[in-house]
Amino acid sequence: MIKGLFETHLNVTNLEQSAHFYEHVLGLPLAHSENTEGRKRRFYWIGEERNQAMLGIWEKAPSEVVRQHFAFQVTLEDLKQSVSYLKAKGIEASNFLDDDKGQLYVFGWMPAVSVYFSDPDGHSLEFLAVLSDSPRPELGMVPWKEWELIHGRTW
Incomplete structure (x- = not known):
């Protein structure tokens, strides 16, 4: 039934700092950014073809980042x-x-x-x-x- 892994998420302490890392250091293309009702998150496409795999980063309190x-x-x-x-x-x-x-x-x-x-x-x-x-x-x-x-x- 499982054909692959589409998406994974990471909690981060500073969304802007992490976004810079994933966008400008690793070169992942931004898929979506959201900052609503205290929910700060960004999603990135992984791989050469869009809609094949995704990484999400969510800003959380340091105690929630493992x-x-x-x-x-x-x-x-x-x-x-x-x-x-x-x-x-x-x-x-x-x-x-x-x-x-x-x-x-x-x-x-x-x-x-x-x-x-x-x-x-x-x-x-x-x-x-x-x-x-x-x-x-x-x-x-x-x-x-x-x-x-x-x-x-x-x-």
């Missing part, structure tokens, strides 16, 4: 540039364990390569590209460069 996580699917080519892109925007990137700054890592069980970063409220965000390689769960999480060497490739 750190959450989600991943943006990106192409492998875009992921290769993501660390330098984020760094140019003043955003620190790390791996899943937050122990290797600025390095891409592969989850061997998927396999998928990814990098993590945070939004202004500390929500954990991820750029992720699923690889066409066969899963290698026995490898656990490995640096992208190591994964490529195991598969006889370089980039």
Whole structure:
């Protein structure tokens, strides 16, 4: 029955600050903005085609903002540039364990390569590209460069 994930929402402490981040740092196109009866929120299209996926951000009191996580699917080519892109925007990137700054890592069980970063409220965000390689769960999480060497490739 379920065919995909259409929409997810995040509570944020400052709508304008978060809107700047999602619009100007990540480049998400604004779908709708609303500020009525104390409800401040914005919705963004995700992906190349509109009406396929959406992110909503809602301004809430700090006590209502709990750190959450989600991943943006990106192409492998875009992921290769993501660390330098984020760094140019003043955003620190790390791996899943937050122990290797600025390095891409592969989850061997998927396999998928990814990098993590945070939004202004500390929500954990991820750029992720699923690889066409066969899963290698026995490898656990490995640096992208190591994964490529195991598969006889370089980039």
